[in-house]
Amino acid sequence: MGNIPQHFGNVVPSIDMSRPQRLLIVDDEVRIRSAYRTLLSQENRVIVECGTGAEAMRCIEREGADVVILDLGLPDMAGLDVMEWIRASGVAASVIVFSADESIDSAIQALRLGAYEFIRKSCEPEELMKTVDNAFHRRYLEESHALMTATLERSERLHRFLVEQSPDIIYTLDEEGRFVFINGRVESLLGYARNELIGQHYSAIVYEDDLDRACYAFNERRSDDRAASNVEIRLKYKGQAGFRHFDNRLIVAMFSALGIYERNDADQVQRFMGTYGVARDITERKQAEETISFQAFHDQLTQLPNRALFKDRLDLAIAQSRRSGKKVGVMFADLDRFKLVNDTYGHAEGDELLRGFAQRVKGCLRAGDTLARQGGDEFTLALTDLGSADDAIRIIEKILASLETPFLVAGKDFKATASFGFALFPDDGDTAESLVHHADIAMYQVKLRGKNGYQRYFPEMSEGHDHHIRFENDLRVALTSAQFQLHYQPQVNLSSGAIIGVEALLRWRHPEHGLLNPNSFIAIAEESGLICAISDWVMAESFAQLAEWNRQGIRDIRMSVNLSPQEFERDDLVARVIAPLQRFDLDPANVEIEITENLLMGDAEGVIDKVRQIRAHGMRVSIDDFGTRYSSLNYLRRFSISGIKIDQSFVRDLDKDHGSLSIIHAVLGIAKGFGLHVIAEGIEHAQQVGMLQLLGCDEMQGFLFSKPLPAEELLPLLRDGLPGVGTLFGDGPVSGAKA
Known part of the structure; x- marks a missing residue:
């Protein structure tokens, strides 16, 4: 809407009834002016006298006048000239010409110039008084009319403005x-x-x-x-x-x-x-309103029905099935290797794959079927009017066949597969909840078999699914019953032969399954949200151990601790890292936080900020398994990283694969350009050591030097060095860390 014009904001003034009337008498004879004053004086009337035309014009300019009694014969100019000036100046005053001139011509001229009345000086006093009163009344009517007109015009302009704007x-x-x-x-x-x-x-x-x-x-x-x-x-x-x-x-x-x-x-x-x-x-x-309503029941990424709408449609399909006697099929689908897409190509490409997958599956369904996104890479399908399990299998096989055509991900062909579990109403469940749950359990069995297939639910499967739930519960118990322990693997500097650091590696001494490494339970810990509590325990335990070694005189040794990518989603991460560091009074330069390479491709700005805060407290941050992901080099320059670890997959093939040799050479060049220290991990053979030395890699870690050990077994190595490894360097035994 446009702005209201300025004059709309000005209030039209009203007539001030308390203002005194202003009467100006213009005559060169003092006696006559005095007589007029006496005759015309009234309460609430101001009378001003002037003897010349010039004086009268100055008075009108300065103070104004409502009524002017004007003699035509003035000593300095004709009275008609004064009238001409009044008219030309736009002065709103009623002029009564009062003259001794008896000629009709004078009266005509005065009236033409706008005189209110022409009265000869020989008139009766009553006539003069009545004429003056009438002149004042006329001025009042003129002012009232002008104000009313201005008010109406303003109202009309405002009305027109409001309507048009x-x-x-x-x-x-x-x-x-x-x-x-x-x-x-x-x-x-x-x-x-x-x-x-x-x-x-x-x-x-x-x-x-x-x-x-x-x-x-x-x-x-x-x-x-x-x-x-x-x-x-x-x-x-x-x-x-x-x-x-x-x-x-x-x-x-x-x-x-x-x-x-x-x-x-x-x-x-x-x-x-x-x-x-x-x-x-x-x-x-x-x-x-439509968007809000749509979003309440649809997934924003794929525009598919969400869980709430899927359940509503499935409940309706079950109710119709009870009447018709037909079966309802419920499928639970999970994209295989989807995490790899997110980790390798980034979340934007992962989202595009999800949208493409949804379109492929929709193209295989019949009218009346429903495809919904449960969240992440999980989808559910409701198939109506099925005669038997074979009808559901035909649809699944059609979907799997459609997935044979690769998707375009980051400009490259990507072969996506999916695992499907399905259950039938009323055979495998009689409620929407039980059917979805059973289809999920069946899908999990496909995952265990190697993915990319389908499986119908049968009751015995629930037992394996329950095992997963029990394992999660065991993790919770482990946190409170001292079942976790740390092993430490030395990191060696080839130039000095000294142990310059250790990596803290988590182990779980399970009461039934024995000693487990993280690969068997970290995924469950992350899925269940227990990873944060486990990370807090690892940092407290490893930092306490470093403080103990320092107390025993083993100094200038670096402690490396791995953090899950999920940790960087929490706002309290930096505070949780700093707390044990300060509690054990450690030198921050001797603490290194290792992050996974795929973390760089998530919420980059949030991760960058947390990494910078950790670095600002004096700690080191390195990238674990460097070189195994797609976009690392695009993000490396943005992170305040202090070091990188060359993944053991490249080291393992170093003597057989020239490609690995080129990659390590390139990584070392990148590290040198960024001023980063490099550790090669997974060293198992002396030949790998020699080749890495030739490439310029000075720090290594692997079973050739030592397997991960409990703290008490590692202590002699920290004090005395690594026996027998000195032959790798050609100069005697490897020395220990500095005391």
């Missing part, structure tokens, strides 16, 4: 439904010029399907509370195939209307003249 269409129709008036909003909203619509029937702008509803608003004759209000009508738009579209939707307006009547005072009868109405554009609001 209204965000709504405002219109009037005659008794036959033709436009008599419509404001300018119709041009910007519907594309019609106002002149096009004047005289046209309202149906010219109404979408045909809404004409029946529109007649209630446009033909409204009531003018009371029963009049049409908040009627939604879709309108045509000139210029786009007949309609204006917002995301393929017609414009929607909310109408309110009143009947217009003219009252005949003679017979007290009201005559209907037409309809006044207001139409507000609510298209965007309707879109927002």
Whole structure:
């Protein structure tokens, strides 16, 4: 809406009835002026006297006058000249010419110049008094009329402004439904010029399907509370195939209307003249309402039904199945290797794969079937009107066949596969919840067999699924019953032969399954949310051990601790790392946090901030398994990294694969360019040591030097060095860490 013009804001002044009347007497004879003063004096009247025309003009300019008694014969100029000046100056004053000149010509000239009255000096005093009173009354009427006119003009301008600047269409129709008036909003909203619509029937702008509803608003004759209000009508738009579209939707307006009547005072009868109405554009609001409603029951990424809508449709399908005797199939689908896509190519490409997968699966379904996204890379399907399990299998096999065509991920072909579990109503469950749960258990069996296939649920499967749940519960017990322990693997500097650091590696001494490494339980810990508590225990235990070694005189040794990518999703991570560091009074330079390479491709800005905070506290941060992911080099320069670890897969093939040799050479060059220290892990053969030395890698870690050991077994190596390894360097035994 435009700004209200400045003059609309100025309040029209009213007549000040308390202001005294101002009477100016202009005559060169003092005696006459004095007589006039005496004759015309009244309460609330100010009388000013002037003897010349120039003096009179100065007085009028300075103080104004309501009524002027003017003698035509003045010593310095003619009285008519004073009148000419008054008229030219636009002074609002009534001039009474009072002259001894008896000629009619003088009177005519004075009246032509705007004199209110011409009176000869020979008149009676009563005539003069009456003329002056009438002149003052005329001035009052003139002021009142001017104020009333200004008020009406201002009101009209304001009304016109409000109507034209209204965000709504405002219109009037005659008794036959033709436009008599419509404001300018119709041009910007519907594309019609106002002149096009004047005289046209309202149906010219109404979408045909809404004409029946529109007649209630446009033909409204009531003018009371029963009049049409908040009627939604879709309108045509000139210029786009007949309609204006917002995301393929017609414009929607909310109408309110009143009947217009003219009252005949003679017979007290009201005559209907037409309809006044207001139409507000609510298209965007309707879109927002539809969007909110859609989002409440759909997945925003794939636009598929979400869990809530899926359950509603599945409940309906089960109810229909009870009546028809047909079966309902429920599938639980999980994309195989989806985490690899996210880790390697990034979440944006992962999202694109999910959308592509959803489209492929939808293309294989029948009308009436429902595909929903449960979350992450998990999908559920409801198949209606099935005769047997074979009908469900045919659909699954059709879906699997469609997945044979690779997806385009990051500009490359990617062969995506999926694991499907399914259950049938009423054979495998009689509620929506049980069917989804059983289909999920069946899908899990496919995963255990190697993925990329399908499996129907049978009751014995629940036992294996329960094992997974029990394992999670065992993890919770392990946290509170001292079942976790740390082993430490030395890191060796080849130039000095010294142990310069250790990596803390978690082990779980399970009461039934024995000593377990993290590969067997970290995924469950992350899935269950226990990873944070486990990480806190690892940091406290390893930092306490480093403090103990320092107390025993083993200093300048670095402690490396691995953190799960999930940790970097928590805002309290930095505080949780700093707390044990300060509790055990450690030198931050002797603590190194290892992060996985795929972490760099998640919430990069959030990770960068946390890494920088850790580095700002003096600790080191290195990237574990460097070189195994796709986008590391794109992000490496943005992170405040102090070191990288070359993945053991490259080291293992070093003597057989020239590609690994080139990769390690490139990694060392990158590290040198960024000023990073490098550790090669997974060293198992002396030949690997020699080749890495030639490439310029000085720090190593692996079974060739030592397997991971409990702290008490590692202590002699820290004190005395690594026996027998000195032959690798050609100069005797390897020395221990500095004491």
